[in-house]
Amino acid sequence: MTMYKSNILANIQNRFLHWRLNWEHETLRSTYEICICITATLLALLESDGNLIITLSAFFAATLSVISVSTNMGLGVFYPTLHSLSMLDQGRFFIANSIFMVFSLCKAFKASNNFLSLAIIIHSLLALTCLTELLVNYQGMSSLSKSNDFDVKVPLYTKWSIVKSVSQCLLGKNTGKKSSLGVVSMKDVEEITSNASQERELMFKKAAKGRVVREMIEGKKWVVLEGYVFDVEQFAEYHPGGTELLLDYANRQADITDQFAAFHNPVIYRRLLTMIVGKLELESEIRSSKYAEKSTKGASQDYRKLTAYLWSRGYFDGAEADEESARITLYRHLGILCLGILAVSQSIILQKSMKNGGKFVNYVQCALAAFTLGIFLQQSAFLAHDACHNGVVNRTKEGRSKYRKIIPNNLLGWFHGTVLFGISSARWIDDHSVHHALTMRPFMDAQFKYLPIWCVSRKEFSTKIWNDMCRDFPPLVFLTKCLLCVQHYTFIPLAVVVGRFNFYIINFLYSLQNQIFFDLVGMFLYWSGYLSLLSLLSEDFWLQLSFTFISHVTVGILHVQLLVSHLATDSFTPEEEEDMGYFVFQMRTTRNIDSTKNWDWFHGGLQYQIEHHLFPQLPRHRLPLVKPVLLEICSRHGIRYESVESLESVRLCLENFREIASEVWKGDITVA
Numbered sequence: 001m002t003m004y005k006s007n008i009l010a011n012i013q014n015r016f017l018h019w020r021l022n023w024e025h026e027t028l029r030s031t032y033e034i035c036i037c038i039t040a041t042l043l044a045l046l047e048s049d050g051n052l053i054i055t056l057s058a059f060f061a062a063t064l065s066v067i068s069v070s071t072n073m074g075l076g077v078f079y080p081t082l083h084s085l086s087m088l089d090q091g092r093f094f095i096a097n098s099i100f101m102v103f104s105l106c107k108a109f110k111a112s113n114n115f116l117s118l119a120i121i122i123h124s125l126l127a128l129t130c131l132t133e134l135l136v137n138y139q140g141m142s143s144l145s146k147s148n149d150f151d152v153k154v155p156l157y158t159k160w161s162i163v164k165s166v167s168q169c170l171l172g173k174n175t176g177k178k179s180s181l182g183v184v185s186m187k188d189v190e191e192i193t194s195n196a197s198q199e200r201e202l203m204f205k206k207a208a209k210g211r212v213v214r215e216m217i218e219g220k221k222w223v224v225l226e227g228y229v230f231d232v233e234q235f236a237e238y239h240p241g242g243t244e245l246l247l248d249y250a251n252r253q254a255d256i257t258d259q260f261a262a263f264h265n266p267v268i269y270r271r272l273l274t275m276i277v278g279k280l281e282l283e284s285e286i287r288s289s290k291y292a293e294k295s296t297k298g299a300s301q302d303y304r305k306l307t308a309y310l311w312s313r314g315y316f317d318g319a320e321a322d323e324e325s326a327r328i329t330l331y332r333h334l335g336i337l338c339l340g341i342l343a344v345s346q347s348i349i350l351q352k353s354m355k356n357g358g359k360f361v362n363y364v365q366c367a368l369a370a371f372t373l374g375i376f377l378q379q380s381a382f383l384a385h386d387a388c389h390n391g392v393v394n395r396t397k398e399g400r401s402k403y404r405k406i407i408p409n410n411l412l413g414w415f416h417g418t419v420l421f422g423i424s425s426a427r428w429i430d431d432h433s434v435h436h437a438l439t440m441r442p443f444m445d446a447q448f449k450y451l452p453i454w455c456v457s458r459k460e461f462s463t464k465i466w467n468d469m470c471r472d473f474p475p476l477v478f479l480t481k482c483l484l485c486v487q488h489y490t491f492i493p494l495a496v497v498v499g500r501f502n503f504y505i506i507n508f509l510y511s512l513q514n515q516i517f518f519d520l521v522g523m524f525l526y527w528s529g530y531l532s533l534l535s536l537l538s539e540d541f542w543l544q545l546s547f548t549f550i551s552h553v554t555v556g557i558l559h560v561q562l563l564v565s566h567l568a569t570d571s572f573t574p575e576e577e578e579d580m581g582y583f584v585f586q587m588r589t590t591r592n593i594d595s596t597k598n599w600d601w602f603h604g605g606l607q608y609q610i611e612h613h614l615f616p617q618l619p620r621h622r623l624p625l626v627k628p629v630l631l632e633i634c635s636r637h638g639i640r641y642e643s644v645e646s647l648e649s650v651r652l653c654l655e656n657f658r659e660i661a662s663e664v665w666k667g668d669i670t671v672a
Contacts, residue, residue, distance in 0.1 A: 041059045370550035431446035
């Protein structure tokens with residue numbers, strides 16, 4: 001300890017120079033330090049009426065003070081974790097930082113603005129809670145991790161387990177085993193023999209009522225899963241992933257073996273026993289297609305082995321069962337909390353300085369506040385995306401109950417998606433499930449139906465849906481030609497500027513039409529918060545307009561991020577999809593975005609779109625672990641793995657749009 005304290009300045013310098021290691025190894029402590037610094041900065045902004053020099057001075061002073069205390073109490077990045085400190089050192093650290101926190105709370109109570117006071121109090125209490133949990137849980141994990149029989153199984157989803165798990169994550173509580181998961185290779189996969197498929201075979205065989213031939217299932221709402229036939233007609237209404245998707249497969253009596261494994265926890269297989277009809281006879285029809293090659297069959301087999309391996313090794317474990325996931329979840333939630341409070345604080349400070357500051361200064365402050373809010377909304381959307389995919393808390397989906405229009409099936413997804421981001425979580429789950437299963441299918445992928453504004457695939461013009469639309473409304477043909485001829489010019493502006501407002505309209509109408517009460521309540525809460533911010537700028541209409549425009553354009557970047565991973569790829573009919581198999585189908589319709597580690601937060605996991613589409617429930621921070629094994633599978637079977645940089649992906653999309661526009665202009669494509 002003495003040697004560690006011998007050079008205070010050197011220790012502080014190491015903390016700054018190795019900030020990334022500090023975040024990776026001491027996430028909770030680092031988050032607490034950031035909370036203190038932000039609290040001090042907000043107080044300085046409030047007390048100085050927005051004086052930037054005083055504010056920056058307070059920020060640097062708070063940063064230096066906190067890091068000095070932490071470092072010289074033995075909490076540097078190169079020092080062992082907190083549980084190795086003596087109780088005396090822990091007490092010193094706790095007292096020194098708590099004094100600062102109590103001072104911050106007292107100042108907050110005296111603040112003239114009640115809203116900012118409340119924000120600072122909540123922020124400070126959360127930071128104090130994180131510290132308390134940090135002190136308690138590191139002691140507990142230290143002793144538990146040394147025990148050989150320490151093993152926490154993933155609990156099944158109940159009405160309260162998700163609330164408990166999320167609250168534990170938000171409090172920074174280490175709720176499960178330490179993760180030892182690493183990069184996956186096919187050698188690892190092939191060395192492990194999974195008995196799960198054999199157990200399911202015995203389970204289905206015991207429950208089957210007889211044998212079924214292909215002729216028996218024609219015209220019925222049945223699906224095929226691992227060689228067995230299931231009647232889903234009665235269950236379709238309660239399907240958590242949406243009725244439309246399940247009926248699409250059932251109406252075609254499709255084989256959904258890979259799709260089911262991708263979207264469901266293995267424990268769900270037992271819930272299918274009441275729907276089983278019998279085993280499908282193997283001597284059914286054999287398709288012949290240019291897509292049904294040996295390589296696709298081999299790739300599908302490797303994909304199934306990999307899926308079983310990932311489940312057996314705990315790669316899908318969520319924050320309720322894995323220490324690493326809990327820490328990352330805490331970091332992300334506190335990150336958006338900081339962004340939200342900063343956006344609110346900047347807006348309040350702008351309000352206070354509107355009368356005294358010049359126009360240029362006011363618009364700069366407005367731009368900063370709006371940009372911060374836009375990033376907050378973008379990051380909230382990413383967390384909603386993770387939660388709705390069960391990538392935060394590994395919960396097993398239950399069927400939609402009779403209260404499905406009053407109580408959300410996914411509480412965490414509803415909070416981030418509806419309350420914080422302003423969209424219908426129910427609609428998102430339905431449409432996004434279809435998108436994952438029927439990626440880029442003409443007029444079926446709910447997230448890529450843009451005709452007549454954009455054409456994402458030439459196959460759209462030959463669909464029955466489009467032809468019926470043109471027949472019912474003849475002027476649509478001329479309108480479509482006009483719009484498509486300039487689609488490569490309208491793509492970016494419409495996606496960035498109009499996309500967000502389009503989301504508002506269609507999500508509100510969906511919730512209203514389907515009487516989704518909880519989504520209507522969530523959107524009301526979202527708009528209450530947003531309009532409250534706008535009301536702070538009520539004295540200047542142009543500032544309000546600038547704030548609205550900049551915040552929506554900033555979050556509008558998200559819409560481009562969602563599109564470039566699929567546009568300018570292939571699209572297939574249902575028959576082609578079934579022939580090539582789910583694995584090859586996803587590889588042909590999806591691309592990755594190359595990114596550096598420093599920018600991973602900005603992409604929110606969308607840079608690993610291939611991995612995400614093949615394993616939708618895999619937590620975001622584990623997507624890079626499966627990328628090497630997917631590259632290995634693709635190389636083995638001669639399948640293309642597409643990954644390009646962000647700007648290159650935009651260029652590919654614009655070039656594809658330009659080619660289609662040129663063909664429409666020349667008449668090479670018949671619109672109707």
